[in-house]
Amino acid sequence: MSSLLLSRRRFFLAPVVLLSCLLFSLPLLAADAGFQQWVREFRQTALKNGISPEVFDRAFEGIDAPDQWVLDKASYQPEFKAPVWQYFDNRVQKRAIRMGRAKKEELQPWLDKIEQRYGVNPNVLLAIWSIESSFGAILDNDKVIRSVVRSLATLAYADPKRSRFGRQQLLAALKILESGDIDEKHLVGSWAGAMGHTQFIPTSYQAYAVDIDGDGKRDIWNSVPDALATAASLLSSNGWRRGETWGYEVTIPERKLPAGKLPLRKWEQLGVKRVNGKSFPRPGDIAELKLPAGREGPAFLMLKNFFVLKRYNNSDRYATAVGLLADQIGGGKGLVRDWPRPFTPLDPAEVEEMQKLLKARGYYQGEIDGKAGSGTRKAVQQFEEEIGVEVQGYPSKEVLEALRERQ
Ligand code: CA
Numbered sequence: 001m002s003s004l005l006l007s008r009r010r011f012f013l014a015p016v017v018l019l020s021c022l023l024f025s026l027p028l029l030a031a032d033a034g035f036q037q038w039v040r041e042f043r044q045t046a047l048k049n050g051i052s053p054e055v056f057d058r059a060f061e062g063i064d065a066p067d068q069w070v071l072d073k074a075s076y077q078p079e080f081k082a083p084v085w086q087y088f089d090n091r092v093q094k095r096a097i098r099m100g101r102a103k104k105e106e107l108q109p110w111l112d113k114i115e116q117r118y119g120v121n122p123n124v125l126l127a128i129w130s131i132e133s134s135f136g137a138i139l140d141n142d143k144v145i146r147s148v149v150r151s152l153a154t155l156a157y158a159d160p161k162r163s164r165f166g167r168q169q170l171l172a173a174l175k176i177l178e179s180g181d182i183d184e185k186h187l188v189g190s191w192a193g194a195m196g197h198t199q200f201i202p203t204s205y206q207a208y209a210v211d212i213d214g215d216g217k218r219d220i221w222n223s224v225p226d227a228l229a230t231a232a233s234l235l236s237s238n239g240w241r242r243g244e245t246w247g248y249e250v251t252i253p254e255r256k257l258p259a260g261k262l263p264l265r266k267w268e269q270l271g272v273k274r275v276n277g278k279s280f281p282r283p284g285d286i287a288e289l290k291l292p293a294g295r296e297g298p299a300f301l302m303l304k305n306f307f308v309l310k311r312y313n314n315s316d317r318y319a320t321a322v323g324l325l326a327d328q329i330g331g332g333k334g335l336v337r338d339w340p341r342p343f344t345p346l347d348p349a350e351v352e353e354m355q356k357l358l359k360a361r362g363y364y365q366g367e368i369d370g371k372a373g374s375g376t377r378k379a380v381q382q383f384e385e386e387i388g389v390e391v392q393g394y395p396s397k398e399v400l401e402a403l404r405e406r407q
Helices: 002-030 033-048 053-059 068-075 084-091 094-106 108-118 122-133 148-158 160-179 202-208 224-237 264-269 304-309 316-329 348-360 374-387 397-405
Strands: 247-251 261-263 286-290 299-302
Touching: 033 053, 033 148, 033 160, 053 160, 068 148, 084 316, 094 108, 094 122, 094 316, 108 122, 108 224, 122 224, 122 316, 148 160, 160 202, 202 224, 224 304, 247 286, 261 264, 264 286, 304 316, 348 374, 348 397, 374 397
Parallel strands: none
Antiparallel strands: 247 299, 261 286, 286 299
């Protein structure tokens, strides 16, 4: 009886065992001989560059194929560049301002210490932290946080456009492991090797990383003080001016204005004024006029610190977003002139009304809270589809009116 049962079991188990053998052998099948050969060759280069065999072998343990996800990310071309208003709405927003203020209170002693040492305004560091990693929230997302060694080896091996970058950064990453600041399990980052709370690539980490909390490790992954001090160290090394702002929102006259950099005094003579009517505190400072959304949008005179912020990420939009968010974390009221938008924005009471109307049509299941999150935007899209207009998903006056008409 029991032996019969056993043999039956064996009989029934056979396909399962076979299947699981097949499944477990999949990673083996996926191993890439070309990649493994490349790793063996790169090992020689690494050893010549002072990486010890033990560190190299530990770093590459279990890495036998490129990471396809990294290659997908690397080849992704967004269909369109986000419109200016959307870029700023996504970064300079209420939640980021609120979180920034809360973090400022929580981290005050560290922020003071960092400011004393590097001269960088804490609000700027908090804004960078928000924009780079949502105050560290992305670091918990396993989908986007990967082994830096594998990601960079993937780029070096399989992405011709980034192979030089990949090799250079991979060597730097191995040197970080060699230094003992972090171990191979925790050396994680984005698909392109940006690491920790403030998203440093390995060579920047090597140039600027700081151990400000004094535990002997420059740990931008787990120590917020270290990560913020590292960002401050980058800005300070690139010429950040203590006690100065990044730029001013200004109004401009109708007539054509010169391009390039001029002293603030000269801009003032040309009719460029601060939006609050105050005069420039240091009229001799050199500034450049920027109109990120053209003449229809806000205008800025950008100072030295704006250009230092671009050393973090070489983009006018990025540096402007950091500056604007920093000012609002510091209590500023935001732009006097809003970004031009293809729709008329709603106030919270109108968003609530919109949510109720969308709910009544069966498109919205979330809270009626006056906050237009992804659920509200999705519901707006469904409604736009229903009425046959361009599907945008913006909670706008235009959509609210269309909803009212169809009550
Ligand atoms: Ca530390």
